[in-house]
Every structure is written in C-alpha cells, then in structure tokens.
Amino acid sequence: MMQFTPSSEVDFVVIGSGAAGGIMAKQLSLAGYSVVVLEQGGWGKYGHEQDWTKDEWVNDHPGPDDELMSDPERQPNTFRRTANDKAGPGTHSYGCVVGGGTVSYGGSSWRHLPWEFNEASTVGPIAGTGLVDWPISYAELEPYYVQAEWEMGISGERVSSPFVAPMSKDYPVPPVALKASGALMMTGASKLGLHVVRGPLAVISKDYMGRSGCVNCGMCSGFGCHVRARSSSAVTVLPIAVKTGRCEIRARSYVHEITVNSSGRVTGVVYFDANKRPVRQLAKAVVLSANGTESSRLLLLSKSAQFPNGLANSSGVVGRYLMLGNTVSASGLFEHPLNDYKGLVTGAAIVDYVPTDPKRGFYGGGRMTARGFDTPINFGLRGLQPGAPRWGAAYKKALVAEANHKMTITSFVTQLPLDTNRVDLDPDVKDAWGLPAMRITSQSHPDDIKSMEFFRQKGLDVLTAAGATKVWAGAVNDSRGSAHNRGTCRMGNDPRTSVVDKFHRAHDVPNLYIVDGSNLVTGGRNHPTMTIQALAFRAAEHLIKSAKAGTLNRSR
Amino acid sequence: MSARTTSRRAFLVESMAGVGAAWFAAHYAGILEAGEFVAHAAQTGQPAVFQFFTREQALEIEAMTSQIIPTDDTPGAREAHVVQFIDRALTTFEKNQQTAYVQGLTELQAQSQKLVPGAVRFSALTSDQQIQVLTAMERTPFFNLVRTHTISGFFAHPSHGGNANKVGWKLVSYDDSLHHTPPFGYYDAQPTARR
Numbered sequence: 001m002m003q004f005t006p007s008s009e010v011d012f013v014v015i016g017s018g019a020a021g022g023i024m025a026k027q028l029s030l031a032g033y034s035v036v037v038l039e040q041g042g043w044g045k046y047g048h049e050q051d052w053t054k055d056e057w058v059n060d061h062p063g064p065d066d067e068l069m070s071d072p073e074r075q076p077n078t079f080r081r082t083a084n085d086k087a088g089p090g091t092h093s094y095g096c097v098v099g100g101g102t103v104s105y106g107g108s109s110w111r112h113l114p115w116e117f118n119e120a121s122t123v124g125p126i127a128g129t130g131l132v133d134w135p136i137s138y139a140e141l142e143p144y145y146v147q148a149e150w151e152m153g154i155s156g157e158r159v160s161s162p163f164v165a166p167m168s169k170d171y172p173v174p175p176v177a178l179k180a181s182g183a184l185m186m187t188g189a190s191k192l193g194l195h196v197v198r199g200p201l202a203v204i205s206k207d208y209m210g211r212s213g214c215v216n217c218g219m220c221s222g223f224g225c226h227v228r229a230r231s232s233s234a235v236t237v238l239p240i241a242v243k244t245g246r247c248e249i250r251a252r253s254y255v256h257e258i259t260v261n262s263s264g265r266v267t268g269v270v271y272f273d274a275n276k277r278p279v280r281q282l283a284k285a286v287v288l289s290a291n292g293t294e295s296s297r298l299l300l301l302s303k304s305a306q307f308p309n310g311l312a313n314s315s316g317v318v319g320r321y322l323m324l325g326n327t328v329s330a331s332g333l334f335e336h337p338l339n340d341y342k343g344l345v346t347g348a349a350i351v352d353y354v355p356t357d358p359k360r361g362f363y364g365g366g367r368m369t370a371r372g373f374d375t376p377i378n379f380g381l382r383g384l385q386p387g388a389p390r391w392g393a394a395y396k397k398a399l400v401a402e403a404n405h406k407m408t409i410t411s412f413v414t415q416l417p418l419d420t421n422r423v424d425l426d427p428d429v430k431d432a433w434g435l436p437a438m439r440i441t442s443q444s445h446p447d448d449i450k451s452m453e454f455f456r457q458k459g460l461d462v463l464t465a466a467g468a469t470k471v472w473a474g475a476v477n478d479s480r481g482s483a484h485n486r487g488t489c490r491m492g493n494d495p496r497t498s499v500v501d502k503f504h505r506a507h508d509v510p511n512l513y514i515v516d517g518s519n520l521v522t523g524g525r526n527h528p529t530m531t532i533q534a535l536a537f538r539a540a541e542h543l544i545k546s547a548k549a550g551t552l553n554r555s556r
Numbered sequence: 557m558s559a560r561t562t563s564r565r566a567f568l569v570e571s572m573a574g575v576g577a578a579w580f581a582a583h584y585a586g587i588l589e590a591g592e593f594v595a596h597a598a599q600t601g602q603p604a605v606f607q608f609f610t611r612e613q614a615l616e617i618e619a620m621t622s623q624i625i626p627t628d629d630t631p632g633a634r635e636a637h638v639v640q641f642i643d644r645a646l647t648t649f650e651k652n653q654q655t656a657y658v659q660g661l662t663e664l665q666a667q668s669q670k671l672v673p674g675a676v677r678f679s680a681l682t683s684d685q686q687i688q689v690l691t692a693m694e695r696t697p698f699f700n701l702v703r704t705h706t707i708s709g710f711f712a713h714p715s716h717g718g719n720a721n722k723v724g725w726k727l728v729s730y731d732d733s734l735h736h737t738p739p740f741g742y743y744d745a746q747p748t749a750r751r
Binding site: 054055177180182186334337341399404 | 623624625626628630632649650687690694703704707708710711712713715716724725727728729730731734735736737738739740741742743744746748
C-alpha cells in the first residue's frame, strides 16, 4: 500500500472508512488524486476476511483485532432526554473498524422513495419540527442508487409497487434464500392483504465481482463475514482504492481536529495515532465521513478564531436534527421449527405502511422486517418470552420448547428531525484521549412514539395471522443511540439553516466536504445505508469536477 | 474398580440427586467422564485444571451452575463443564469479575448458613435447600453474574472450556456447521414458500 508522509500535502484526507468514506476514497483515488483515509478503529480482518471469528463468545468479548464497534469505555458518550436534564452514561455505539459499520451490519439496502425527498411539501409542514424538503430530488439521485447497488453488490428483487422506490435497472444479484420467518410473514401478510418484498440486502446471494456468495452461516449481523459475501466497504471499494497506488488507509487514527488557515480554508487534520501521539496530516481538501454523530462532534471539536462555534457551524445547525433511529419489535412462537438462526438476519419485509397516512391521525411510516436471528448464547440469555423462568428446571424446559420456534417482526420507523435533538460536547465527561465525550440529547416527537405503537400492534397482528401459538411485544422504546444515526450536518440550499450544500460542500468552508448519514434531511424509514452510498457516489462526482476545474478553494 | 474411581463415582452420585434414572443409566460412562473434573483435579492434585478457583470454590460454583441449568433427562451445566468455562473466563475475558466472585462466594455461604444454620458449604446442601438459597439470592448482582456466565458457558464454543461435547448446542438443536442450505426450517420448506 502506498504510504504518504504526513508533512507532505496530499490531495484529500478522508475521515472514516465506512459506507461513505470507502466510496469517496475509491472514487477520488481512481480519478488520479492522492488520498489518505484515517480510520478511528482497527484493521479488523482487512484482506484476510476468512479469519473473522464465528465464535459468539469471542465476538462478544473482542480483542483489539476483533473489534467491530466503538468501545463505550474508551469512547464514552452521555445521554439525556432534554436540555434541562443532566446527561448520564449513554449506550450509543457505531461501527469502528476499517470498513466501518458496513463490516457487521445486517445489510438492509432500501432506497428512499421518491416522495421522501419532498415529504414536507406533500404531507405539509408539521409544527415544531424540522421536516423540510431535500434540496435534491429522487430523479437526481436515482442513477447513483444504481451505481451503488452494482458497485457494492446488492441482492434483491425489483418490484413495481407504490411502496417501493422505482428502479431503472435490476439488482445485480437475485434475493437471498427466503427464511422460515420470511415464509411465515408471507402467510400472515396474504391473510391481511399486505405485501412482502424480499431483500434488498448488501449480501450477495451468489458469486459476484470476485467474491463468493453467502453460505448462510447464521453468525451474520454483528459479525464479520468470513466468506466476503457481505458487501462491506472493506471488501469492495477500499481494496480498489488501495490498488490505485494513490490511497493509503491508516487504521487506529483518531482525528480530533480539522485545521484551518487564516482565510478559513481547511489545511489538513490532526489525529492521534495508535500510540496516542498527535500527527498532523496536510491536505488540499478534507472529506468528513465519520458518521451521523461523530462528524458533527469533530466539527464542534474543531474550534478556531475563524470558527469559534465549531467548524462549518455559522448556522449553529451542526449537531442538530439528530435522528437516532427508532425500531419496535413483536415476537411469536410457532408450532414447527423455523431454524431461523441459519442464514441472514432478515430478507423479507412488509412495505404497505411505508407511507404516512393522515387517516392514522399522526405522521409516520415504516417497514416491517421478518427475522429470527438468535445466536445460542444470546438466545439463552434473553431469547425466551417475557415472564419465562430465568433459571432452574423450568428455564431449561422453556429453552427446549422455544428454541428455533420463534420469529420476530422488527419495524424500522420514521423519526422526525427536531432541532432540540442533537449532538454536542459533554462539559464533564472525557474520552480515553482526554477529549470531551459526545453528549446526545434526544426525545422523539409524539408522532414518532405513536408510529412505534402502531407498528408494535401491526407486528402482533401479522404474527397472529401467520398462525403463531403465542405472541408478545415489549413496550415501545424511544432510542438512546443506534448505528442508524442521521441528520446532524443537514443538507440544504440556505446556509443559515443547513451545514452543507446539495453537493455536500460545507457552506462555510469551500474545501471541506461532509458525506455520510449526517447529511440526511429526513431519515427515511430508518434504513439509511443505501441512500448514504448513493449520495457518496454523487458527491464524489461533483467533488472531482470541482477539483479538476480548480475551484475547490474558491468561495462561491 | 479402584478406590479413586469409586470416590469419583460417589462424588458424582452425590452431586446428581434428582437425575432421571433412565438417562443416567444410558449415559453413565459419559457422565463419569464429563462430570469428573472438579473431583479429579482435587484428587490428583493437577494444578492446571483450575486457574482461578480453589477446589472448594469450584465445587460451590459448580453447584450453583447446576441449579441454574440442572441435569435432568438431558445434560446440564455440570456435564457441560460450565465451571471450567467460568474459571477460564475469570483469567481471560472476564478478569475484571474476579473480585465479584470472591465476594459473591462469601454471600453464598452467608445465605446458606442463614437458611441452614451450621451449613458449611452451599454445595453440601440438598438440592431443595440449594434452590431455596438461590431463590433468596436471585435478584443479587452475584447471582445474575453467575447466571450470565453459566448460560454463556453452556452455549459458547467448546474451545472455551464449557459446552463439553456440544451438550448445550444439542439441547437447543443448534447445528454449528456454519454452512447451511435452504430450506432451513419447516415453513420455508412448504411448497407455497418455494419460488
């Protein structure tokens, strides 16, 4: 791999190697630019994916080389519901390894629907919320959805449905195997007149682009993929970037400041290397792709004389409109074995309730996914129905009775963007490097809670219609943190109300691009990754045009 | 039968009160092999078997684990060698829980003596008494720690010392082959589900 000297200026530093960072690194290096990718996490099994563990105990207790997610002890965050509360310990964590969250995610790859880009206009404004139209349309993004699906490798079926985004091209590979939970969802849905769609998933169902198809090992979501079937950044775009000879990935490189000169242009970054030594990497431009929460935290950490409120934050919007991601689940037991521990975490979804419907009396929609993912330890610890015995002879009996007979419907639902839901810097708590910890303030809009209650009941209804012998669902939970975090550097045309323009360029800093989930103006139905990837391909195209035209440093 | 084997057998029989007679008869050789290591370690003085626990501590924890996942007509935590899993965990993945175990064992003894005045060890109580002691403790952090470790050890990969002969996985019909082909279960095998 090419190695650059930090003191010599490279064309681009890309902060983060996940869904967006990987794509940016590939597109920029293929276009002929020198790129240094700085990843906060470790290498994982980059280049030797066959070594990813399938041992649940090891995966739950990862050593440095097995870590997939941020470590809540080294990278703590705090949480509170409202600005009036004192924040306590938080549970937010995110993908933190070369390849980011794409290395271990479930892989759902739904596009946003066309009307999700202008829901404020079609649904009407909702008082007290930041629901606004996007500055781009579905038609503008559609070619990049196709590009992302084909370059990453998405399996799925192209359907013609008012509840699914229209596609100009099929998926490159067919859907993965239907699991028993998917078959049961189809049974329940057909009785209720609902529609099930299979996929789309960032897991290839057969060999594609030199990678082998899924072997249905079952140790899927939350694990690294040992056969490279999961279409993560680490096995798709990043190796292509490295192969150009113009891209260097530096793992365990924790950027804590984006530096600027006296004219307010970005000059590079300062990061802590694996030994916690500060290193300054100079760059002509910076692409920030650290995720929907960490990108805003880094901007807030990067205070300077020119940017006293944090970099690119003249609007005061950095960190605001956070959407952590709400889900709600219902489960049921069935007479015959499902063996849903085999295969992927999901692969089928009911889509009828994706749009909001005024008749329901609240704003909100979502996608109901069928799943039955229970690895053995997880099943033993928390897989039994509520109220089941926790130990002893009766517990053991319940283990046998319920094992492999359960499925769950998890609905991924809307969350309205609110300016009070935000990321900022905790005044007291520091991380292991001595930097202020991320503080999250989040309380969902009442309509979001009603949406979750709606989907909780729908889940129970579908399970019952599918023939469950017993159904249950816990109380709805307002999210305290999730890998689906979005919205803290929103995109828009007005520099007073948004952080980046419609090409992801920071309004305040011409040679700073922010490309990740933080740009999402609305959160979709809480399946963000495919839209992040499409946006990244589109942002890269514009960035390369600007670089070639020599306008990167020019203000508009 | 040597004296040592006899005593091992006595240890096993004592510790397996309540085991289904049919299963016991069918699996006796396996039980002897699977269940012997606490006693074996003590009798042969092999220091390598337990890295953290003393023999007495191991007997106490083993008794707890076998109330959490008891042996009935199928193997339980004892046959899975869960205590060995916990012992290894306490010197590796769960090093930071050593103190919790040492303090917890004191709590266990106190609770045993509270219930049965003069009791020396939890593991020497009858099964019914043990259940009473643990019921009184079931909301304590120590009980929940041992519960978590017992279940983890019962279902973790055998290379970590528990789930011996994959008895945990067999109990819940988990196939660890890591390469499966559809149909996976009953419902996806039905003709209506096929495409």
